Amino acid sequence: xxxxxxxxxxxxxxxxxxxxxxxxxxxxxxxxxxxxxxxxxxxxxxxxxxxxxxxxxxxxxxxxxxxxxxxxxxxxxxxxxxxxxxxxxxxxxxxxxxxxxxxxxxxxxxxxxxxxxxxxxxxxxxxxxxxxxxxxxxxxxxxxxxxxxxxxxxxxxxxxxxxxxxxxxxxxxxxxxxxxxxxxxxxxxxxxx
Amino acid sequence: xxxxxxxxxxxxxxxxxxxxxxxxxxxxxxxxxxxxxxxxxxxxxxxxxxxxxxxxxxxxxxxxxxxxxxxxxxxxxxxxxxxxxxxxxxxxxxxxxxxxxxxxxxxxxxxxxxxxxxxxxxxxxxxxxxxxxxxxxxxxxxxxxxxxxxxxxxxxxxxxxxxxxxxxxxxxxxxxxxxxxxxxxxxxxxxxxxxxxxxxxxxxxxxxxxxxxxxxxxxxxxxxxxxxxxxxxxxxxxxxxxxxxxxxxxxxxxxxxxxxxxxxxxxxxxxxxxxxxxxxxxxxxxxxxxxxxxxxxxxxxxxxxxxxxxxxxxxxxxxxxxxxxxx
Numbered sequence: 435x436x437x438x439x440x441x442x443x444x445x446x447x448x449x450x451x452x453x454x455x456x457x458x459x460x461x462x463x464x465x466x467x468x469x470x471x472x473x474x475x476x477x478x479x480x481x482x483x484x485x486x487x488x489x490x491x492x493x494x495x496x497x498x499x500x501x502x503x504x505x506x507x508x509x510x511x512x513x514x515x516x517x518x519x520x521x522x523x524x525x526x527x528x529x530x531x532x533x534x535x536x537x538x539x540x541x542x543x544x545x546x547x548x549x550x551x552x553x554x555x556x557x558x559x560x561x562x563x564x565x566x567x568x569x570x571x572x573x574x575x576x577x578x579x580x581x582x583x584x585x586x587x588x589x590x591x592x593x594x595x596x597x598x599x600x601x602x603x604x605x606x607x608x609x610x611x612x613x614x615x616x617x618x619x620x621x622x623x624x625x626x627x
Numbered sequence: 628x629x630x631x632x633x634x635x636x637x638x639x640x641x642x643x644x645x646x647x648x649x650x651x652x653x654x655x656x657x658x659x660x661x662x663x664x665x666x667x668x669x670x671x672x673x674x675x676x677x678x679x680x681x682x683x684x685x686x687x688x689x690x691x692x693x694x695x696x697x698x699x700x701x702x703x704x705x706x707x708x709x710x711x712x713x714x715x716x717x718x719x720x721x722x723x724x725x726x727x728x729x730x731x732x733x734x735x736x737x738x739x740x741x742x743x744x745x746x747x748x749x750x751x752x753x754x755x756x757x758x759x760x761x762x763x764x765x766x767x768x769x770x771x772x773x774x775x776x777x778x779x780x781x782x783x784x785x786x787x788x789x790x791x792x793x794x795x796x797x798x799x800x801x802x803x804x805x806x807x808x809x810x811x812x813x814x815x816x817x818x819x820x821x822x823x824x825x826x827x828x829x830x831x832x833x834x835x836x837x838x839x840x841x842x843x844x845x846x847x848x849x850x851x852x853x854x855x856x857x858x859x860x861x862x863x864x865x866x867x868x869x870x871x872x873x874x875x876x877x878x879x880x881x882x883x884x885x886x887x888x889x890x891x892x893x894x895x896x897x898x899x900x901x902x903x904x905x906x907x908x909x910x911x912x913x914x915x916x917x918x919x920x921x922x923x924x925x926x927x928x929x930x931x932x933x934x935x936x937x938x939x940x941x942x943x944x945x946x947x948x949x950x951x952x953x954x
Contacts, residue, residue, distance in 0.1 A: 499643065503635040512640060519647035523654050530658035 447575030460551030474588035478581025489573030680803030737790035776806035851880035856917030877939035897938035905950035
């Protein structure tokens with residue numbers, strides 16, 4: 435993965451190694467905020483924003499502090515710290531600088547504070563030994579993949595809401611079944627890159 | 628044991644934490660958004676039901692609207708006068724509590740009163756039944772009685788009686804308006820809580836046709852219009868309509884209505900009593916009484932005939948000596 439081109443990294447993160455559907459990260463917001471396409475899109479935007487920022491920040495923290503002092507085993511806890519404070523910081527700044535954007539993303543930001551998809555991304559970036567441009571490409575790709583998955587899923591859920599689902603399957607059971615079918619469908623992208 | 632590793636990890640992680648903490652503290656000061664403290668206070672005074680009855684998405688949004696002056700202080704239908712008074716105190720204005728309202732079903736067409744055109748076997752929902760030629764009842768303006776209103780009521784105030792007619796408990800109803808929106812027949816209306824007479828019919832068809840379908844329907848005969856001493860009830864579009872501002876709850880219209888389409892709570896009817904010590908015998912009350920229930924000579928103490936009195940309260944308003952009580 436070290437020498438992969440930017441394009442390959444982006445396509446791989448969106449389709450082949452989709453964070454939700456093949457890495458199974460970020461399932462909580464995937465099921466929780468996918469009742470309406472509008473909110474799913476808002477969540478996707480917020481995740482994109484935070485993932486990109488967090489990817490870059492954790493990379494810098496890792497390179498400058500953890501690697502230098504040979505304490506790489508503290509990655510997980512350090513990254514949680516970075517991500518949580520970053521999201522808080524972004525929320526505060528956004529509220530002041532752009533109230534319109536805050537209105538659109540505001541409710542979703544605290545939800546992402548401890549999201550495993552963001553932490554997983556930060557850890558994977560280090561695992562794959564990416565450099566900074568690759569980190570940015572991977573973060574944006576992963577976030578777009580998340581957005582794609584959650585928006586598609588929200589569309590499916592809006593339809594199933596109206597269809598005649600057998601009573602025991604109503605609500606979350608049918609949502610989980612359609613999610614699993616989506617994951618199987620995304621398996622078809624294996625071997626693309 | 629390598630002591631250096633411990634020091635390194637503690638210092639760098641602690642340093643990071645300190646740095647981020649300081650950054651956040653700085654950001655919260657530097658980028659602090661001035662929020663009107665009254666918003667928080669108003670929000671605390673609200674019932675926090677987040678029912679949306681006020682027309683805003685949740686109590687917080689309503690609180691913001693109150694502080695910016697968009698919403699009236701008494702705009703919360705759930706909290707009632709008590710809540711309005713608290714909010715008004717925070718905002719420093721006169722509560723002038725708006726008259727509390729309740730939802731009422733404007734139909735008495737229960738099974739047996741209103742004819743059924745066919746047997747409906749389907750989903751137990753008014754919305755679904757309404758799609759099949761407007762429900763099974765012969766009257767197209769009648770309560771279908773499957774309780775779509777009861778399903779949406781967050782306060783359990785609506786009961787579907789055995790006779791397929793929705794009934795709203797005025798004590799539980801907080802006038803959030805959800806049932807008004809969902810009713811496919813649009814026959815649930817908001818009525819002032821102190822209004823005890825309503826035209827419990829919504830049929831806009833001509834009298835003869837209505838009478839064939841339902842025994843208790845308004846046939847637009849106009850008897851109520853002529854009987855009302857206060858010009859408060861009028862027949863419009865083949866349906867009697869009460870002007871709640873003019874209505875005094877005298878309930879004469881309900882007594883006169885030949886089909887009993889006007890429903891009144893006669894137990895809530897008031898009666899005037901004259902306080903003998905205060906009465907100076909000015910005869911004003913005798914003159915204004917629309918039903919001739921007050922008797923008395925000039926300069927003599929007047930008497931109310933409780934049998935005739937309809938409790939309209941006109942004499943109480945006109946009495947120059949405050950000698951009349953309504954109860």
